[in-house]
Amino acid sequence: MLKSIRLNGALELIDSHLNYADIGADHGYLAMAMKDAGVKVVQVVENKVGPLSHAKENLQDYDDVIFTLADGLTTLDSKIEAVTILGMGGLNIVGIIDHSLEVAKSLKQLILQPNSKIHELRQFLSEQHFKITDEKIVYEQGKYYEIIACVYDELSLPLTEEEIYFGPVLMRQKSNLFVNKYQKNRKQLESRLPLLGEEHAKQKEDVLQELALIKQLEI
Numbered sequence: 001m002l003k004s005i006r007l008n009g010a011l012e013l014i015d016s017h018l019n020y021a022d023i024g025a026d027h028g029y030l031a032m033a034m035k036d037a038g039v040k041v042v043q044v045v046e047n048k049v050g051p052l053s054h055a056k057e058n059l060q061d062y063d064d065v066i067f068t069l070a071d072g073l074t075t076l077d078s079k080i081e082a083v084t085i086l087g088m089g090g091l092n093i094v095g096i097i098d099h100s101l102e103v104a105k106s107l108k109q110l111i112l113q114p115n116s117k118i119h120e121l122r123q124f125l126s127e128q129h130f131k132i133t134d135e136k137i138v139y140e141q142g143k144y145y146e147i148i149a150c151v152y153d154e155l156s157l158p159l160t161e162e163e164i165y166f167g168p169v170l171m172r173q174k175s176n177l178f179v180n181k182y183q184k185n186r187k188q189l190e191s192r193l194p195l196l197g198e199e200h201a202k203q204k205e206d207v208l209q210e211l212a213l214i215k216q217l218e219i
């Protein structure tokens, strides 16, 4: 069990029968938890020396862990079948996948948790035919985090505007956390609206668009 609710959320989406690379593994805590959950081979990938050696220390007692100093998906071990990319900006995650698109398409699962720009990430996944197979929303230290599990599927249909905004699985499940998040968002947007004058026409339009989407949820 990890201390971080966010990392635990990601852990719950993994399939322990697959071998994973954790891209941007930093301290290696998720890699350790994946090994404890029964994942046979874990590759720890970092593009910085400091975090990689920190992860090496933390994982020194584990077998079948591969440590790689590399950028994104460029140097995956041949045993790796799935990846986790967590705790980075959404556009960084898009960049990592886009840079190694054929590798990403060959994986059996990608688990992604952006700290920002989640709509842009979902839009990219939709355009590139990565099907969102599962999602989770968690709350830790005053912040909501959304975690996406996906896989390339040539035949997957594009996401709708609502699915890109809310997440296709999350909007169907409407968990308590999800409802809380959008009730709060709605209140914040409604209180901003009267403050936006004519000089903020574009912002006002965006707020109204978001509010219209949230109202469709009927929560």
Ligand SMILES: C[S@@+](CC[C@H](N)C(=O)[O-])C[C@H]1O[C@@H](n2cnc3c(N)ncnc32)[C@H](O)[C@@H]1O
Pocket (backbone or CB within 6 Å): 007, 023, 024, 025, 026, 027, 045, 046, 047, 048, 051, 070, 071, 072, 085, 086, 087, 088, 092, 096
């Ligand atoms: C904020 S930390 C997140 C650590 C961990 N994944 C988590 O969610 O707690 C992001 C880590 O990703 C690494 N990183 C960023 N871009 C990367 C890339 N293109 N390839 C490999 N590692 C990367 C950074 O060095 C940093 O250690």
